[in-house]
Structures are given as C-alpha cells and as structure tokens.
Amino acid sequence: MNATVVVRATAAVQFPLHRVHSSGDNYTATATVATTSAIECRNLSYSVRFRQGNFVPILTDCSLSIPSGQFWMLLGPNGCGKSTLLKILGGLLNPSGGYLHVKKPRSFVFQNPDHRVPMKYMLHRCPSNGESRAGYSPEGQSWSHSIRSSTSFAYASQVVMPTVEADVAFGLGKFSMANDEITSRVAKALDAVGMHEYLQRPIQTLSGGQKQRVAIAGALAEACKVLLLDELTSFLDEDDQVWLLLPFLIGCGVTEDCYLMVSHNLS
Numbered sequence: 219m220n221a222t223v224v225v226r227a228t229a230a231v232q233f234p235l236h237r238v239h240s241s242g243d244n245y246t247a248t249a250t251v252a253t254t255s256a257i258e259c260r261n262l263s264y265s266v267r268f269r270q271g272n273f274v275p276i277l278t279d280c281s282l283s284i285p286s287g288q289f290w291m292l293l294g295p296n297g298c299g300k301s302t303l304l305k306i307l308g309g310l311l312n313p314s315g316g317y318l319h320v321k322k323p324r325s326f327v328f329q330n331p332d333h334r335v336p337m338k339y340m341l342h343r344c345p346s347n348g349e350s351r352a353g354y355s356p357e358g359q360s361w362s363h364s365i366r367s368s369t370s371f372a373y374a375s376q377v378v379m380p381t382v383e384a385d386v387a388f389g390l391g392k393f394s395m396a397n398d399e400i401t402s403r404v405a406k407a408l409d410a411v412g413m414h415e416y417l418q419r420p421i422q423t424l425s426g427g428q429k430q431r432v433a434i435a436g437a438l439a440e441a442c443k444v445l446l447l448d449e450l451t452s453f454l455d456e457d458d459q460v461w462l463l464l465p466f467l468i469g470c471g472v473t474e475d476c477y478l479m480v481s482h483n484l485s
C-alpha cells in the first residue's frame with residue numbers, strides 16, 4: 219500500500235494525518251492507546267497467489283491503531299489497497315501475516331449495493347437463513363432461497379431481501395430477538411439514514427444511493443462497533459455524502475461506541 223493516509227474526519231477537529239505504514243517508508247499510524255482501539259493492526263500483509271504459483275504482495279507491513287467513537291477516512295489513489303485493507307478489517311479476507319484486532323460486531327458496506335458480494339459476507343451478516351426474523355421473511359422465501367435461484371452459489375447481492383424493512387431486519391436473524399426489539403431497531407436505523415418513509419418499499423424500486431442507505435441501516439441495526447464503508451462517495455450524490463449522514467448516525471444513538479471508516483479515492 220503506497221501513499222495512503224488515514225485521517226480523522228470529524229468536522230470540528232483538525233485532521234491529524236496518520237500515514238499507514240507502507241513498504242519503503244517509516245510511518246506508522248498511532249492514533250491512541252492500543253487498549254481502547256476499535257481497530258488495531260500491526261505489520262499486516264496480504265498477498266494473492268497467481269495461477270503461475272507466484273505470490274504478489276498487495277499490502278506490506280501495514281500498521282494502524284484507531285479508537286472507538288470516531289469517524290476516520292482512509293485516503294489513497296486507485297489500486298493502492300484501500301478496499302483490500304477494509305475487507306481484511308471486515309473479516310472478508312484473511313491477512314497473510316501480522317496482528318489484527320477489530321471490535322465486534324463489525325459491518326461492511328460495499329461500494330456498489332448492486333454488485334454481487336462474497337457468500338462469506340452473507341454468512342457473516344446472517345449465518346442462519348434469516349427465517350428466525352419472525353414476520354420479516356416473505357412466505358416460503360428466505361435469503362438462501364433468493365441465492366439459490368441466482369446464477370452463482372458463491373455470490374449474493376448485498377441488499378438481499380424484497381423490501382427495505384425486511385432487508386434491514388435481515389442481519390438480526392442471527393440474534394434471538396423479540397419482534398418488538400427488531401421493529402424498534404429497524405425503525406431507528408432507517409431514521410438514522412433518512413429512509414424511514416421507505417419501510418415497505420420494494421428494494422428494486424430504490425435508487426443506488428437509497429440502496430446504500432439501506433445497507434448502512436442494516437449495519438446500524440446490528441449495533442455494530444465498527445462500521446466499514448467502502449467508497450460510498452462514489453455512489454452517493456453530494457447531498458448523500460456520508461459526512462452529512464454522520465450527524466444522523468451519531469444523533470440516533472446507534473453509533474455511540476462505533477468506529478466508522480470510509481475509504482475514499484484521491485485520484
């Protein structure tokens with residue numbers, strides 16, 4: 219990873235620049251005391267293996283330490299490794315080496331809600347088939363059903379349920395939770411992203427930016443401690459920019475102890 223920085227993106231605070239340690243330079247991000255960190259990684263590396271058998275390093279010796287309750291941005295040019303790092307932090311990729319600690323639960327929202335995402339992500343979001351969310355699964359249908367009917371067994375769409383309400387409630391299937399609690403969490407999370415009036419809307423009628431908000435609401439409903447947002451700004455228009463959503467996210471109380479990280483392209 220080259221020339222990538224992690225900046226604190228809370229409006230009232232002057233950004234302290236923390237450079238992520240990359241191969242060939244000596245910087246290491248040192249945000250605060252490690253024990254209070256929401257995310258802590260030291261000397262993290264990630265390589266991919268090509269068909270020819272050779273390993274190509276994507277991340278080398280990457281270290282950062284970031285506290286809870288703050289909003290940080292990961293900045294860097296195309297191809298420097300932002301998404302890869304975020305996927306490692308989100309548990310979607312396993313690092314090849316180094317130390318990694320991320321508070322749980324953690325949630326990951328992808329760049330484009332219509333892109334197919336790894337099945338590992340869906341299992342992470344809801345390891346059961348979602349039917350434990352009484353009242354939210356359409357009759358005879360569950361997310362595993364929608365995946366089975368799709369062309370690939372390995373991938374699923376990020377927003378997976380037929381309505382906004384069902385999709386935000388989807389990840390709650392992994393908790394044993396009363397229906398009242400589910401309803402309240404879904405309402406609170408949709409309020410936070412300004413989408414409450416879309417509760418019953420079929421997912422396919424939403425715009426890309428609205429789907430992004432629904433995906434964020436799904437993560438918030440699960441009361442995640444770490445929210446990882448991969449280049450949302452490429453999809454949301456100016457009015458939807460995540461730093462404008464931030465006061466809502468914090469104001470609704472679902473993110474009190476949450477750490478948010480957004481990757482953003484510098485080019």
Ligand SMILES: Nc1ncnc2c1ncn2[C@@H]1O[C@H](COP(=O)(O)OP(=O)(O)OP(=O)(O)O)[C@@H](O)[C@H]1O
Nearest residue numbers: 266276294295296297298299300301302303449483
């Ligand atoms: N599975 C893979 N196989 C081969 N190369 C990969 C793989 N995944 C990532 N890369 C390479 O690793 C580098 C970092 O990719 P990554 O998607 O993390 O970059 P990024 O900083 O998020 O880029 P962008 O801003 O364009 O989204 C790129 O050069 C990419 O081509």
